[in-house]
Amino acid sequence: MSAVADRPPVTGTTGQRPRRWAAPPRPSWEEEPARAGLAAKGLVLLVAGLAVLLPLWIVIVTSLSPKKVIDDTGGLVVIPKGVTFVAYQELLSGGQVQRAALVSVGVTAVGTLFSMTVSVLCAYGLSRRGSLGHRWILLALLATMFFGAGLIPTYLLVQALGLTDTYLALILPSAVSVFNILVLRGFFMGISPELIDSARIDGAGDWRILWQIVLPLSRAVLAVITLFYAVGYWSAWFNASIYLTDQKMMPLQNVMIQLVQKQERPVGLATQINTGQLSPLAVQMAVMVMALLPVAVLSPFVQKHFKKGMLTGAVKG
Template sequence: MSAAPSAPLPGVTALPEPPAPGRPGPRRTSRPGRPVWEEEPGPVGQGLKGVTLGVICLAVLGPLWVVVVTSLSDQRTITEAGGLVVVPRTITFRAYQELLGGGTVTRAVIVSLLVTLVGTALSMAVSVLCAYGLSRPGSLLHRPILLTLLVTMFFSAGLIPTYLLVTGIGLQDSYWSMILPSVVSVFNILVLRAFFMNTAPELIDSARIDGAGEWRILLRIVMPLSKAVIAVISLFYAVGYWSQWFNAMIYLNDASKWPLQMILRQLVIKEQAPQGMAQMIATQQVPSLAVQMAVMVLALVPVVLVYPFVQKHFTKGMLIGAVKG
């Protein structure tokens, strides 16, 4: 004889019996109050997601492919394609060899690299120190200083006063004119400040009890815990300095001090060939369109190489710094 099923204890919910062989189990239902966008997508939703991601990838990688292929094409291939090349036929590195052969473009690449490295280091030093001071409650005049920064974020003096200030302090035709006017970003300071404010107060208080000063707290506790946001803000500053051309156009009269973006502007907008390549382009030894695309590729390479190393910190750094601020 089989034993009768025992009654569940008071206050204890009985577990559902497993389905019999060959009989489908109970249908899963969504949690009550769960938003629609958190539900597991069905086959149609998965397909739409795949198609959408594919279209986005084509929209991003398609133009990049065309630029790279055109920069590696000869004059005959470009002429037959009627301009930009989509399908490569003859691959040649002549445009890159001429650009990086020690002329104007090589010097411009070096200038852009130096300005990016020095500018990013200086901007991060100023931003981290300012953000840490503003994140400490009770610091001297931190509220008036924060309010002043917020005002400058929405209202600026304008181009003419900025030009008069830069030229008045002797930065005309100097490399510092591409760095100092852009050394501070209020938005980046606010993101860093919001991240620093989330540091556990117990850690800072225990460090102070052990005799640590503000410099040691910043360097040994706050910054190691803020690697994500520091990496993201460093990327922001680096891309800004690398892509900068407006300050060079205004303040630099010596073409030998131009960054790479100014050379690209001269090629694409004014159609002026770099010094030493005008004759080769005129005689069609090097296609003009291939030179333009090659300069674009050179301008994209540093960002493409650096971004994968920072991408893992990007979402975490921006969301924590923005949402919890």
């Protein structure tokens, strides 16, 4: 064997062996967690879950407990000892609570539809760079996020328009959210311009592009923004407290405040409560469950769209 073959390989012109450099240390969050860390995280998540679910469990169990069980417990019921739907049957059999629930459903449905229509049209117009005055309109919308008129001017405006003691007072003052418009605008701007240009070449106008191209591609963000508006209308109580004086027009949230915080008797159930046929605590908990149930039912169906809808819209904006 030749002497050349016995020589170690050389690199470069110096004839030195290549040096082996140690890999840079990875950040701590990229390291594989230890068992103690996993156990600590699991414990924290368990405690957080119990902190959220335990109060909800107590509210539901108390609303379904008979009056004797609530009286024997002396308050909130943790362990169920019988189930009855008397409180829900009485609340939904007519009266103030049922009327308030219908008002909340109507305001939420109409308000969400109106808010989504205005927000989608505004966001689509602002996403087209060639639209008339889109830059100044965008700056005007951004200014409203930092400067507000205040409660008194807003109330005077609603009063001057004749909207007090009307359901429009529960919708129009909070109909549009600039944040939601910006999220929609960012998502619309992320749609391929070549796709829209090809539709224009084929003769499609803005309405057809919006209805047949932009909206079908934006289902994720539309689902998220719709949930935001719906939860906002369903949970709103402040507008009703300052713009409405007729108790028959109050939504469910305001009735819940009257029952839980002010300890008032609901119209139509005062006799059953005063005679001991129905527990006032069960009625209060049942109203709270009715106010929470729609949001708890709808949220899981929209949960899968949150990451795609919110993050994509925010990053691309």
